[in-house]
Amino acid sequence: MQTMIEVRGLTKVFTLHNQGGLKLPVFDGIDFIANQGECTVLFGESGSGKSTLLRSLYANYLPTSGSIEVRHRGEMTRLTGANSQTLLEIRRETIGYVSQFLRVIPRVATLDVVAQPLRERGISTEIAHAKAAELLDQLHIPERLWSLPPGTFSGGEQQRVNIARGFIVDYPILLLDEPTASLDQRNASVVVDLICQARNRGTAVVGIFHDADVRDAVADQVFHVNPAGKTERLNMDDSLNPDKRIPV
Numbered sequence: 598m599q600t601m602i603e604v605r606g607l608t609k610v611f612t613l614h615n616q617g618g619l620k621l622p623v624f625d626g627i628d629f630i631a632n633q634g635e636c637t638v639l640f641g642e643s644g645s646g647k648s649t650l651l652r653s654l655y656a657n658y659l660p661t662s663g664s665i666e667v668r669h670r671g672e673m674t675r676l677t678g679a680n681s682q683t684l685l686e687i688r689r690e691t692i693g694y695v696s697q698f699l700r701v702i703p704r705v706a707t708l709d710v711v712a713q714p715l716r717e718r719g720i721s722t723e724i725a726h727a728k729a730a731e732l733l734d735q736l737h738i739p740e741r742l743w744s745l746p747p748g749t750f751s752g753g754e755q756q757r758v759n760i761a762r763g764f765i766v767d768y769p770i771l772l773l774d775e776p777t778a779s780l781d782q783r784n785a786s787v788v789v790d791l792i793c794q795a796r797n798r799g800t801a802v803v804g805i806f807h808d809a810d811v812r813d814a815v816a817d818q819v820f821h822v823n824p825a826g827k828t829e830r831l832n833m834d835d836s837l838n839p840d841k842r843i844p845v
């Protein structure tokens with residue numbers, strides 16, 4: 598089983614320039630490894646830094662210190678400090694990221710929004726649209742909405758469009774920020790199936806899931822991001838035992 602993400606000594610302190618340079622430490626010296634074909638769940642109290650860690654893994658946030666390496670084109674490649682060209686390549690080919698909210702592009706039809714990551718990889722419109730339609734259908738987005746831009750869709754519909762877009766490419770690494778937060782049980786279970794299929798294809802999935810049932814259905818390993826800012830690997834038996842779950 599190959600290592601896909603290796604995080605060493607990762608520290609993040611936000612500096613609030615509009616507050617006189619106030620320092621806001623979030624996490625301190627995180628180490629963890631995510632493997633091919635496994636789902637790693639980031640777990641912890643609200644405000645403990647889970648989303649900040651996930652965004653750092655997509656190089657949206659620059660860590661204060663420490664390193665992140667990801668397996669890109671077969672080689673462990675440093676994400677921290679990578680130049681913009683390498684970062685673009687890594688995002689196009691290696692890391693998919695499903696944020697909590699869809700970034701709506703005005704006037705672009707839902708089918709094209711979902712197909713876009715495949716089109717960027719040079720896949721024909723016909724094939725990309727067919728795959729987008731399959732995912733939208735699986736996620737119960739009615740066909741009459743596919744030609745409309747998703748800007749006016751409900752929160753749950755937008756989240757499902759975002760999920761379809763994230764799963765359309767078989768990324769080696771997939772980062773998921775609360776992908777089931779606005780979904781009903783029927784759609785949450787479709788997302789669980791998509792995660793399990795991606796994992797079985799060998800994707801290293803790293804995600805935040807507030808729903809304990811979803812978390813327990815997908816987790817191979819659980820990292821607790823605790824209020825002191827350190828992560829620790831939980832014993833799976835502990836994380837699955839409701840008495841030992843930390844309320845989130």
Ligand SMILES: Nc1ncnc2c1ncn2[C@@H]1O[C@H](COP(=O)(O)OP(=O)(O)OP(=O)(O)O)[C@@H](O)[C@H]1O
Pocket residue numbers: 611621623641642643644645646647648649650
């Ligand atoms: N861009 C930012 N600038 C300043 N502070 C930030 C920024 N992003 C996050 N923070 C702060 O970092 C801390 C951790 O936030 P984060 O969103 O990572 O927590 P979380 O564990 O994902 O929380 P939740 O479960 O509530 O979504 C919070 O105190 C938040 O205010």
